[in-house]
Amino acid sequence: MTREELLAVIRASPDDPGPRLAFAEWLIANGDPRGEWIALHGGGDTDERELTRRALWQAHRVAWRTEDVGAAEIGTGSTLTYADGVLSEVRLEAAELIRLAPMLAHHPIRKLTVFALKGGLDAIAKLPLLETVRDLELGHGLETVSEDALVAVLTCPALANLRHLRFTPHQDVQMVWRALERVPRIATLESFEVSRVRVPVERARWLGGAMPALRALTCDRAMLNDSLLALGEVATFTLDKLSLSDQDGHAGRNPLLGDQALAAALQSPMVRDLTSLSLFACSSSEKTASALPALACAATLESLDLGSNSNPGIVESLADCTFPKLTSLSIRGNLLRDSHLEALARFPTVESFDASKNIITRDGVELALKHLPSLRHLRLANTLLGDQGARALGWSDRASALRSVSLSHSELGGESIEALVEGGRLDQLRGLDLSENELSRPTIKLVADGPFDRMERLNVAGTIRGDDTASLFAHAWLPVADSLQTGNLYERKLALSGAASPHVVKKTRAKPVTEVEARDLDAGGSYEVGETVRHPEHGVGKITKVLPLRLEVKFPKVGTRWVGRTPAEAVPFETTSRYTAKQIILHPTFGAGQVMKVAGDRIEIEFGVVGTKTLVHGAKPKS
Missing domain, CATH: 2.30.30 (SH3 type barrels.)
Incomplete structure (x- = not known):
């Protein structure tokens, strides 16, 4: 079989791994390294397989993208995403999609996002690549499209397998509802999303009966108070995922959702089996907080987002909740202090935690690490973390389990970076965000030389004047191209064996001082610079300065501290x-x-x- 014939078999059965593995074997037999790359996506994933797969992608991505779509780079805002070794998701402007359509038609495109529509739907409805699309998103420019053109796309034979539909324009395009009434296949939709397209009461009632197979519903700046109440009363579906947000209302512009409607929705039959609930920026208050401990889906809930409600009470209610399967929790933007994180003790299964945009310091970091033994992903952006918080994180024994950390806008300084790097416990990270902290070039160089051999995405934007970081990372890192082309994003350069670039200057942590080697601090004792001492509260440290009435001691976990002395003549x-x-x-x-x-x-x-x-x-x- 030829390459095109093998890809056609994959397109015909995109859910079957067999054709992909057969394609991988054919490529390997023909000396194409892409075959090994595809094969590495199957079976159990290990560190070695992951790093080898990433090394192959680094070495060949330009050639493979050029082979797939005719160019290594595409326009701003556009993305090409590979899953299981094949091109499966694309996000493109309408004109670019039409231009690349002949090449994309060879690939099993599962998810398609089209923006900058400008009336281009008529041509898109005729594209053969739609035959494998399960997930379709139509973005900005939808306001330029006629109702008939939208219906033509949504009813075209090629989209017979459509299961997920999203409308994300920049305006309230009410034409969408009239078009959907003319599309019979919405009865088989499993997920539906509207952003900025308001949902009037009559449309909410229609929605509740028109999509009986619906399992996921997302309404971003779209659902109204009375509409949510009506939907909860008439819905014929039972959801796995419900996501509501009211960012405009949160910002003080015409709130759409209120506490009473949210509380009522949480008690409706449509949410009894939820695995994911998001009430982001919904201005929820006392009634919603009271409804959370009584959720019928408490036993099945895996993801909970209560972010940007500016309400500590909504988080305080978690102290009365029991969610035994919860793995993801966001409480960002709720005016929280460190003490609020004591509630985390109830959710030891959480792997992803976001407490950004709160008044969190070192104590909060320590509570999160203490109460969340399964933690893998930690976001503490826009907090008061500072040097002490960074030290608590960098020197924590639990830090080695983390895979991604976000510390953007968190008042980090040189001592913070030194602790994160020299602590040596963050060497398993795949993602680290240090952006928008005022740092020096030597400090950023310390990061570039740090022990981050597995790093897939490092963000240092806005850390030094002029954002000129490229020369600091040239020796052991590669720039990461993002859809907005913001720059200052890097990934660790890997050899084809999967090992980190041998050119990196590795920063090694000094050997920890043992309890036996340390001397107990005595206020009346005599000391010298460099001597190792033991403090009853701060543990083992090293003396860095000796003065008549005090000692300056640097402790690994709490940083520099002054310790009083008592001269004999006192x-x-x-x-x-x-x-x-x-x-x-x-x-x-x-x-x-x-x-x-x-x-x-x-x-x-x-x-x-x-x-x-x-x-x-x-x-x-x-x-």
């Missing part, structure tokens, strides 16, 4: 005694200090740790 402080300048005293609360200034019955004392204090001396004894 005299106990009493308010009834008088003191002279330069005299060393020992205060019961503030520790050792030196008298810096005497003014009558007042003395100014500089203490080793707490700073300068003004105290009374020479007072008359109490009778």
Whole structure:
């Protein structure tokens, strides 16, 4: 068989892995490395298989994309996505789709997103590539399309296998509802999404009966209060996934959804079997919070998004919830503090957690790592993480299980990056976002030389002035092309064996100091710079500075701390005694200090740790 004939067999049975593996064997027999790449998508995935697969893609992606669509790069906003070794998803402008259609027709395209429509649907309805499309999204430009043209696409014979339909224009295109009434095959749709296309009450009632096979419903800035109530009353379907968002309302522009309607929807029969629930930016409040612990789908829920509700109460209600299968949780943008993360103890199965846009510091990081033993993906963007939080993360024993971390806009500095790199525990990461933190070129160079051998997507946009990071990553990294072409995205360069580039300057972590080697800190002891000591709270650290009244000690987990000293000549402080300048005293609360200034019955004392204090001396004894 020829290459084209084998691809035709894959197109005819896109769900069957057999034809793909037969194609892989044919390519291997003909000396084409793409065969090994396709074969590596089958069977159990291991680190070695993943890295070898990525190395092959790095080495050949330009040639393979050119072979598939005639060009290695496509327009801004466009993407080509491969799944199981074959081209299966495309996102293209209408004109570009029509231009590339003859080449795309050879591939099993499962998901198709078309934008910048500009009236191009008439030609798209005639494209043979639609025969394998299961998921169709029509984006901006839909407002330029006639109702008849939309109906022609949705009823064309080639789309007989359509199961997922999405409308995502930039305007409220009510024509969509009239067109759908003329499309009988919507009765077999399994998922439906509308963005910015308002759902009036009468359309919600129609929707509830017109799509009986529906399992997933997404309404972004589309569903209205009364419409949601009506849908919950008449829906003939039972959903696996419900996603509602009201971002315009959250921003103060004409709210669409209210607390009462949301609470009622959560009690309706259509959500009794949910595995995924998203109430993003829905302004949910007390009634919704009260409904969460009573969800009928509590036993099946796997994903929960309560993000951007600006309401700590909605998260506080989680303390009364039991979701034994929950693996993904987002509570971003809810004015939360560290203490709110104590509720995470109820969800030890969570693998993906997002607490971005909250007042989260080091304590919050430690709580998340403590309560989520299965954590793999952590997002803490737009928080108050800072150096201490980064140290808590970088030196945590649980960090080695993480696969992606987002710390964008989190007040990171040089010490933060040093902890993340030299902690050595984040070497399994595939994704790391450090964007929009003010860092220096040497600090970014530390990242480029760090132990991130498996990194697939590193974001350092907005970290240094001018965003000129390319030269820092040239030796061991490759730029990642994203659909918006923003730049400053990198992936680790891999050899064809799957190993990281041998040219990288690896940063190794210093050998940890053992408890036996460390000396207990003694306020009256004598110390030298570089000496290893043990603190009762902060653990083992190394002395970096020795002063008469204090020691500067660098601890791996909490960073640099001052520790007070008590010189042998220090005299106990009493308010009834008088003191002279330069005299060393020992205060019961503030520790050792030196008298810096005497003014009558007042003395100014500089203490080793707490700073300068003004105290009374020479007072008359109490009778």
